[in-house]
Amino acid sequence: MPFKTEEMLLNVGPQHPSTHGVLHLEVTTDGELVTNAEPTIGYLHRCFEKYAETLTYQQIIPYTDRLDYLSSMNNNFGFVVAVEKLMGISVCERAERIRVIMAELNRIASHLMFIGSFSNDLGAMTPFLWCFRDREEILKIFEEVSGARLLYNYYRIGGLAADLTPGIEDRIHSFLNQFEAHMLELDDLFTRNAIVIARLKGVGMIPRETAIAYGLSGPMLRASGVDWDCRRDEPYSIYPSLRFEVPVGGEKLGALGDCYARYLVRRAEIDQSVSLVRQCLTDIPPGDVKEQVKRNVRPPVGEVYVRTENPRGEIGFYLRSDGSTKPSRVKVRAPSFCNMSVFNRISKDILVADMIAILGSVDIVLGEIDR
Amino acid sequence: MQGMYETLLAALGAERVVPFSVGFAALVVVFALFAAIMGAVVALIMVLAERKISADIQERIGPNRVGPMGFFQTVADAVKLLTKENVLPRKADSILHYCAPTLVFTGGLLPVAAIAWSNGIVVADLNIGVLYVVGTASLGVIGRLMAGWASNNKWSLLGGMRAAGQMISYEIPNSIAILSVIVLAGTLNLQELSEAQKGGIHQWFVFRSPFAFVACLICLVSSLAEVNRTPFDLPEAESELVSGYHTEYSGIRWAIFMMSEYIGMVVVNAVAVALFFGGWNGGLPGEPLLGGWIWYLLKIAALMYCQVWVRFVLPRLRIDQLMSLCWKNLVPLGFLALLGASVQALLGPTGQHVMMVAAWLTFGGFVTLLFAAVLKTRHVPAQDGIPR
Numbered sequence: 001m002p003f004k005t006e007e008m009l010l011n012v013g014p015q016h017p018s019t020h021g022v023l024h025l026e027v028t029t030d031g032e033l034v035t036n037a038e039p040t041i042g043y044l045h046r047c048f049e050k051y052a053e054t055l056t057y058q059q060i061i062p063y064t065d066r067l068d069y070l071s072s073m074n075n076n077f078g079f080v081v082a083v084e085k086l087m088g089i090s091v092c093e094r095a096e097r098i099r100v101i102m103a104e105l106n107r108i109a110s111h112l113m114f115i116g117s118f119s120n121d122l123g124a125m126t127p128f129l130w131c132f133r134d135r136e137e138i139l140k141i142f143e144e145v146s147g148a149r150l151l152y153n154y155y156r157i158g159g160l161a162a163d164l165t166p167g168i169e170d171r172i173h174s175f176l177n178q179f180e181a182h183m184l185e186l187d188d189l190f191t192r193n194a195i196v197i198a199r200l201k202g203v204g205m206i207p208r209e210t211a212i213a214y215g216l217s218g219p220m221l222r223a224s225g226v227d228w229d230c231r232r233d234e235p236y237s238i239y240p241s242l243r244f245e246v247p248v249g250g251e252k253l254g255a256l257g258d259c260y261a262r263y264l265v266r267r268a269e270i271d272q273s274v275s276l277v278r279q280c281l282t283d284i285p286p287g288d289v290k291e292q293v294k295r296n297v298r299p300p301v302g303e304v305y306v307r308t309e310n311p312r313g314e315i316g317f318y319l320r321s322d323g324s325t326k327p328s329r330v331k332v333r334a335p336s337f338c339n340m341s342v343f344n345r346i347s348k349d350i351l352v353a354d355m356i357a358i359l360g361s362v363d364i365v366l367g368e369i370d371r
Numbered sequence: 372m373q374g375m376y377e378t379l380l381a382a383l384g385a386e387r388v389v390p391f392s393v394g395f396a397a398l399v400v401v402f403a404l405f406a407a408i409m410g411a412v413v414a415l416i417m418v419l420a421e422r423k424i425s426a427d428i429q430e431r432i433g434p435n436r437v438g439p440m441g442f443f444q445t446v447a448d449a450v451k452l453l454t455k456e457n458v459l460p461r462k463a464d465s466i467l468h469y470c471a472p473t474l475v476f477t478g479g480l481l482p483v484a485a486i487a488w489s490n491g492i493v494v495a496d497l498n499i500g501v502l503y504v505v506g507t508a509s510l511g512v513i514g515r516l517m518a519g520w521a522s523n524n525k526w527s528l529l530g531g532m533r534a535a536g537q538m539i540s541y542e543i544p545n546s547i548a549i550l551s552v553i554v555l556a557g558t559l560n561l562q563e564l565s566e567a568q569k570g571g572i573h574q575w576f577v578f579r580s581p582f583a584f585v586a587c588l589i590c591l592v593s594s595l596a597e598v599n600r601t602p603f604d605l606p607e608a609e610s611e612l613v614s615g616y617h618t619e620y621s622g623i624r625w626a627i628f629m630m631s632e633y634i635g636m637v638v639v640n641a642v643a644v645a646l647f648f649g650g651w652n653g654g655l656p657g658e659p660l661l662g663g664w665i666w667y668l669l670k671i672a673a674l675m676y677c678q679v680w681v682r683f684v685l686p687r688l689r690i691d692q693l694m695s696l697c698w699k700n701l702v703p704l705g706f707l708a709l710l711g712a713s714v715q716a717l718l719g720p721t722g723q724h725v726m727m728v729a730a731w732l733t734f735g736g737f738v739t740l741l742f743a744a745v746l747k748t749r750h751v752p753a754q755d756g757i758p759r
Contacts, residue, residue: 010525018610032529032690121610123601123687129429192748195602195686352529353689356611 021366037347044370052330065151068368073106074310076155082306082317086299094287096238104273109138110311121360127190159291200260204358214342218313223249223261230309259361296325334368414630418445428683455622467521472627478510479631482638487562489663500561522619530615534606541596547705548586551712552646565650575649581733582711587647594639601682640674
């Protein structure tokens with residue numbers, strides 16, 4: 001007599017150790033095999049875009065902190081660049097330097113968070129704490145500069161909230177030296193670990209065409225072999241004057257399109273960010289970094305769309321001004337949201353453990369997906 | 372009653388049948404209590420040790436609030452767990468849910484009876500000691516499957532199924548590896564196994580036969596899987612299955628699962644020490660200097676440290692990798708070791724000496740390869756050392 005079998009519906013999240021927040025996955029499983037995984041989002045929706053219409057431009061900045069709360073500096077950066085472009089103003093060299101330093105440090109912190117939680121998803125606990133040890137140092141630097149450890153509210157339209165504190169350059173330098181040694185240790189422990197490679201190689205393949213079709217960006221896109229980085233290809237701030245490489249999946253990196261490639265791209269980006277911070281730190285020109293505009297800016301009537309490179313991909317700000325102190329429309333293109341869209345496509349007929357690895361490699365932040 | 376008891380003992384193969392009496396029954400109860408308390412103490416020490424060692428590896432401080440250097444942290448944890456509510460999920464099978472931890476704990480404790488702690492310190496000096504240990508240790512599988520089934524939780528069910536699949540599979544290479552040494556020693560009695568390795572470190576089986584060395588590696592790997600520790604902690608994989616089969620357990624019932632895990636570690640390591648690392652013998656010729664049980668505990672502690680170390684360095688395997696490691700690698704390798712050991716058992720004294728030299732060469736080669744591999748990849752910048 002044949003056994004009657006049926007597929008099991010498994011609700012992963014919104015409270016689950018590996019959904020990185022309040023993501024809900026409706027997973028259909030056949031034993032250990034995942035036949036379909038349908039993400040449900042919206043548990044963290046806060047009406048950011050609509051609420052921003054009731055705020056002045058400067059007042060919106062602290063709310064951008066809360067989009068992708070692991071890279072607040074980068075969110076601030078994207079928003080102020082958008083408003084400055086709308087107003088047609090520029091900021092002084094010193095302010096731009098500090099902006100890039102903070103954005104790249106935040107990129108490192110964000111990627112450290114990714115490596116930590118990703119390794120935790122794979123069942124390794126030590127890389128997580130090693131990454132947090134270094135992330136803590138970055139947070140201390142941010143705390144000294146901006147007064148906050150998570151939501152910095154540091155960038156201003158036309159400048160910055162505060163100048164660098166005395167002696168912080170040396171502190172960043174000594175941190176970077178120590179950090180590079182720590183990263184070599186991490187490579188020994190995690191990057192070249194045979195089990196890590198066995199778990200990640202060939203898992204969650206995203207071909208180049210699929211990556212483009214789904215509008216992926218950032219490390220997700222570059223891991224699939226698309227050489228695109230806003231900092232280089234659609235430059236803003238002082239990135240054109242800085243030297244850096246864009247890590248792309250393929251022969252050089254040793255992996256293409258799979259979870260391991262996505263890990264390696266982020267791991268390589270950390271090294272590039274270290275180099276970028278060092279370049280910006282040398283000979284910072286003096287100057288007044290405080291904003292040179294009025295508190296209540298009134299951009300001319302018009303609209304603007306600016307995309308900048310966040311740790312998770314392109315964050316795009318669309319702003320429409322009616323000439324008043326408040327924007328008449330704000331729209332955010334959240335990188336995690338677009339990156340998440342491919343998840344359902346690549347998590348069919350895989351094992352449960354692979355699904356968790358893929359979810360970890362997408363590196364989502366629900367604060368940004370739900371806004 | 373007495374007849375039944377004697378038949379039972381005879382069926383178990385016990386040679387020295389003790390006549391049934393109230394005094395003997397009381398003794399059995401005392402020993403059982405002693406074993407249970409010992410289990411709790413081992414768990415208390417191991418939890419603290421694991422947290423301290425992991426803190427050392429992860430560059431943290433670890434528990435340091437309760438008592439000097441946090442020594443009483445686990446005592447505080449135990450008190451908390453004892454006073455915590457035992458939650459029973461709705462529509463759960465209450466009887467199975469209640470029985471499962473007990474069964475797992477029993478499976479953990481029963482093997483302790485046959486372990487020879489020192490020359491003359493053994494609760495049950497069974498002539499089939501190893502068989503008894505391997506057999507009773509696998510009782511825990513039923514308990515884990517029961518826990519997974521009875522919890523009325525899909526995560527628990529998946530965890531229970533994983534536990535059953537994994538532990539039953541890994542018992543095979545483990546048993547084959549153990550068998551290789553049994554063939555060499557010609558006995559299943561743990562006391563006699565230790566006796567057979569008397570006379571210095573060169574008499575330990577791991578250094579007496581290259582096949583025993585291979586068997587030792589298989590045994591150490593599969594014993595990790597037997598006790599569900601990383602990289603084989605799939606049944607309780609936190610990031611995948613929340614907590615696996617003990618997701619729905621709280622309070623002391625959860626603590627019993629944890630205690631069983633630590634007692635299981637002691638048991639598998641005690642067996643490994645008895646089989647491969649000289650049992651209660653010291654490393655020098657003659658009688659052990661400190662007393663056999665101290666040597667025995669030290670060796671177990673060393674192996675336990677390695678298990679904790681491995682746990683905090685390696686990520687988890689996937690279920691198919693776990694199974695292919697077992698069936699495609701460990702089992703064939705185990706059969707080779709068994710075959711070799713069987714041939715060695717037929718050799719004369721000269722052959723044994725040749726095998727001893729071969730064992731040391733294997734050991735030396737293994738260590739050299741290990742160090743060479745580590746030195747080759749250590750601190751290589753990320754872009755250059757990545758395997759293609």
